[in-house]
Amino acid sequence: MKKQQFISDCTVYEDEKEFAAHEAVDADLLLEAHKATLNSYAPYSKFHVGAAARLANGVIVRGNNIENAAYPSGLCAERVTLFAAQAQYPDVPVEALAITARSEITEVTEPVAPCGACRQVMVETEQRSGRPMRIICQGHTGPVFVFDGIETLMPFIFLTKFV
Numbered sequence: 001m002k003k004q005q006f007i008s009d010c011t012v013y014e015d016e017k018e019f020a021a022h023e024a025v026d027a028d029l030l031l032e033a034h035k036a037t038l039n040s041y042a043p044y045s046k047f048h049v050g051a052a053a054r055l056a057n058g059v060i061v062r063g064n065n066i067e068n069a070a071y072p073s074g075l076c077a078e079r080v081t082l083f084a085a086q087a088q089y090p091d092v093p094v095e096a097l098a099i100t101a102r103s104e105i106t107e108v109t110e111p112v113a114p115c116g117a118c119r120q121v122m123v124e125t126e127q128r129s130g131r132p133m134r135i136i137c138q139g140h141t142g143p144v145f146v147f148d149g150i151e152t153l154m155p156f157i158f159l160t161k162f163v
């Protein structure tokens, strides 16, 4: 028996300005995610999440969380975005996904991390396209975290050989 350590790494930018200075294209995508929070329907949590995906053909697809009184019927912004992208462009890889949020209750100053279910969908999105998808996370303000693929966010991923 032995203990083993697994390391996940990400690039951390102080804020969107530093991010834009280094990664202008992805900073534009993050801005699209911020815009997407304005379409969020979150009357229960008051937590408005926005996401934006940039596809390999240059198309940007935006999405946001949509809640429902029957709670499990709602869906996260990340899955709304990725499913919409793959429904419209099933054969086009997703290059990058930006995620952000704002709250009516508190200032969101830490990067918003996707939930486990969304991470699993990101795994299969990458699997379909055959290449890693960059994942960019920010709160309403504050630092920007950049992950160069889902495996850094979701080690020990569940994969099937049937795809």
Ligand SMILES: [Zn+2]
Binding pocket: 076, 077, 078, 079, 114, 115, 116, 117, 118, 119
């Ligand atoms: Zn989620």
